[in-house]
Amino acid sequence: MVDVVTNNEAESRYEVHVEGALAGFLEYRIIGDVIALVHTEVDEAYAGQGLGAQLAKYALDDAVARDVKISPLCPFVAKYIDKHPEYRVTIR
Numbered sequence: 001m002v003d004v005v006t007n008n009e010a011e012s013r014y015e016v017h018v019e020g021a022l023a024g025f026l027e028y029r030i031i032g033d034v035i036a037l038v039h040t041e042v043d044e045a046y047a048g049q050g051l052g053a054q055l056a057k058y059a060l061d062d063a064v065a066r067d068v069k070i071s072p073l074c075p076f077v078a079k080y081i082d083k084h085p086e087y088r089v090t091i092r
Contacts, residue, residue, distance in 0.1 A: 005058040014059045016042075016051050026055040026074070034092050035063050036071040056080040060087045 005016045014026045024042035028035050037059055042051045056077050063070050069092035072078040081087045 005054055007058075007062060014055050014062070016055050016058075018046060018049075018051070024051045024055060026052075026059050026077070028059065030068075031071075034069045034071050035059075035066075037074050037077045040074050040076040052076055053080060057084075060084075060090070064090055 003017045003019060005014060008015050008025075011025075012028055012030075014028070015022060016024045022043075023046040024040070026040045027038045029038055030036075037056075040052050040055055042049075042055075057080070059077070060070065060081070064087075068090075070081075070087070070090045071092050072081055081091065
């Protein structure tokens with residue numbers, strides 16, 4: 001079970017923790033009014049549990065809430081957006 005997904009601004013990444021352990025992250029860069037979602041990585045021990053999708057959703061929802069455009073440089077995030085067209089309006 002996922003304990004928490006957070007925005008670790010000091011590290012410029014969203015993080016997902018499972019039972020207190022860092023299970024994955026999604027790195028980003030802020031460029032003006034655009035958030036570039038650069039790289040998603042989930043520890044092999046947590047593969048297949050949907051954590052990457054949770055990270056992508058959290059990051060995209062955060063960008064929408066902050067009213068910034070998204071640049072999905074990470075192939076995983078780009079594929080997530082393809083499957084969830086509601087996020088396409090936020091792409092730069």
